Amino acid sequence: xATLPEIPELPVEQVSRSSFAPFGDLIxxxxxxxxxxxxxxxxxxxxxxxxxxxxxDNAQASVHIYRAAAVHEPVELRQLERHPHGSQLxxxxxxxxxxxxxxxxxxxxxxxxxxxxxxxxxRGINLGPGVWHHPLLSLADSDFLVVERADPxxxxxxxxxxxxxxxxxxxxIPS
Amino acid sequence: xATLPEIPELPVEQVSRSSFAPFGDLIxxxxxxxxxxxxxxxxxxxxxxxxxxxxxDNAQASVHIYRAAAVHEPVELRQLERHPHGSQLxxxxxxxxxxxxxxxxxxxxxxxxxxxxxxxxxRGINLGPGVWHHPLLSLADSDFLVVERADPxxxxxxxxxxxxxxxxxxxxIPS
Numbered sequence: 648x649a650t651l652p653e654i655p656e657l658p659v660e661q662v663s664r665s666s667f668a669p670f671g672d673l674i675x676x677x678x679x680x681x682x683x684x685x686x687x688x689x690x691x692x693x694x695x696x697x698x699x700x701x702x703x704d705n706a707q708a709s710v711h712i713y714r715a716a717a718v719h720e721p722v723e724l725r726q727l728e729r730h731p732h733g734s735q736l737x738x739x740x741x742x743x744x745x746x747x748x749x750x751x752x753x754x755x756x757x758x759x760x761x762x763x764x765x766x767x768x769x770r771g772i773n774l775g776p777g778v779w780h781h782p783l784l785s786l787a788d789s790d791f792l793v794v795e796r797a798d799p800x801x802x803x804x805x806x807x808x809x810x811x812x813x814x815x816x817x818x819x820i821p822s
Numbered sequence: 823x824a825t826l827p828e829i830p831e832l833p834v835e836q837v838s839r840s841s842f843a844p845f846g847d848l849i850x851x852x853x854x855x856x857x858x859x860x861x862x863x864x865x866x867x868x869x870x871x872x873x874x875x876x877x878x879d880n881a882q883a884s885v886h887i888y889r890a891a892a893v894h895e896p897v898e899l900r901q902l903e904r905h906p907h908g909s910q911l912x913x914x915x916x917x918x919x920x921x922x923x924x925x926x927x928x929x930x931x932x933x934x935x936x937x938x939x940x941x942x943x944x945r946g947i948n949l950g951p952g953v954w955h956h957p958l959l960s961l962a963d964s965d966f967l968v969v970e971r972a973d974p975x976x977x978x979x980x981x982x983x984x985x986x987x988x989x990x991x992x993x994x995i996p997s
Contacts, residue, residue, distance in 0.1 A: 674885060674967075675887075676889055685888075686958055689890060689891045689957075689958075690888050690958060691888070692968075693888075693889070694886050695972065696886060696887060697884075697885045698883065698884055698972065699874060699884075707874070708873065708874035708883055709872075709874075710948070710969075711867055711868060711869050711870065711871060712849070712851040712871060713860075713866070713868075714857075714865065714866040714868070716865070718864070738913070738915065739915070740913065740914070740915060740917060741916070741917055769915065769965070782860075782861040783861060790851055790944070792849075792946070793867075794874070794883075794885075794969060797870065
C-alpha cells in the first residue's frame with residue numbers, strides 16, 4: 648500500500664530574548680536583570696522593554712484586545728503575513744503561553760528559515776516591522792493586548808507557504 | 823476630649839467608558855459592542871480601543887512592565903502627577919483589579935474634582951496626555967503592561983494636594 652504524503656513538521660523551541668532578537672523583542676520582567684524602583688518603593692519597573700515602531704504619514708499606534716480561541720492539533724501552517732509599516736505587539740492578559748511562528752525573507756517569506764517559539768507564561772512579543780509571521784496561535788482561550796499601527800488594512804501583506812507545515816507542539820499542550 | 827482631625831475620604835466608584843472619558847479611555851473587550859472576527863474565525867478583535875498619543879520632537883512609545891505591590895488600608899493620597907507630552911496606558915497582566923485616581927486641572931490639579939475609579943478585572947486604562955493622576959494603586963501583587971512616551975523624566979510634573987485624602991476602598995478589598 649502507498650503511504651499518504653507526510654507533512655513536514657516544524658519543531659517548537661523555547662523563546663529567549665537573544666533567539667527572538669532577529670524578529671523583534673521578547674517582553675518579560677526578568678528579575679535577574681536591572682529594574683528601577685518607583686512609586687515610593689511599591690513598584691519595580693522593568694523599563695523600555697521594547698519600542699512601538701511606526702513609519703509612514705500620520706502614523707499612530709492603536710490598541711486592540713484579541714480574544715483568541717485555543718489552537719488544537721494538528722496545527723497546519725499554510726500562510727504568513729507581515730506589516731511593513733509598523734511593529735506589532737502581543738501581550739497575553741491572563742498570563743497564558745502562546746506560539747510565535749516567524750521567518751526571514753523580504754518580498755516573500757523564506758520558508759527554509761521558519762521558526763516556532765513557545766512564549767511561556769507571562770511573556771509577550773513585539774514583532775519588528777516587516778517581519779513575516781503566522782497569525783496568533785494561542786494555547787488557551789484567552790485575551791491578548793495588541794499594539795500596532797492604526798489602519799492595518801493598508802499595512803498587511805500575506806503570502807502562502809510553498810507547502811504546508813505541521814507544528815510539532817511540545818508535550819503537555821492540549822490536543 | 824478633643825478628637826483627632828479627620829482625613830476626608832474619597833469614595834471609589836465603578837469605572838465605565840463614559841465616566842472615565844474625560845480622563846482617557848477604558849480598555850475592555852465588551853462582547854455587547856461590535857467586534858471583528860479574524861484569523862480564520864479563531865479570534866474576535868475588539869478594535870482600536872485607544873490610541874497612543876504623543877507630542878514633541880522624536881516622540882516614541884516605550885513599553886514597560888510594572889511589578890506592583892498591593893496597596894493596603896489606609897491608602898492616603900498626598901500627591902498627583904501628570905505626563906504632558908503623552909498618554910500613559912496601564913493594562914493588568916493577571917486580570918486583577920486596580921484603582922485609578924484622577925483629577926481635572928491644568929497647571930495644578932483641582933483637588934475638588936478628584937475621582938477614584940475601580941477598574942475591575944480584565945480592564946485597563948489609557949490616561950490622556952496631561953491628565954493629573956495618582957501613581958498606580960494595585961489591589962494585588964501583580965504585573966501591568968505600561969505604554970508611554972519614552973524619556974519619561976522630561977515628561978513628568980508632580981504636585982502635592984493641599985491636604986491628604988483617604989481612599990474609601992470598597993468592601994471586600996483586603997486591608
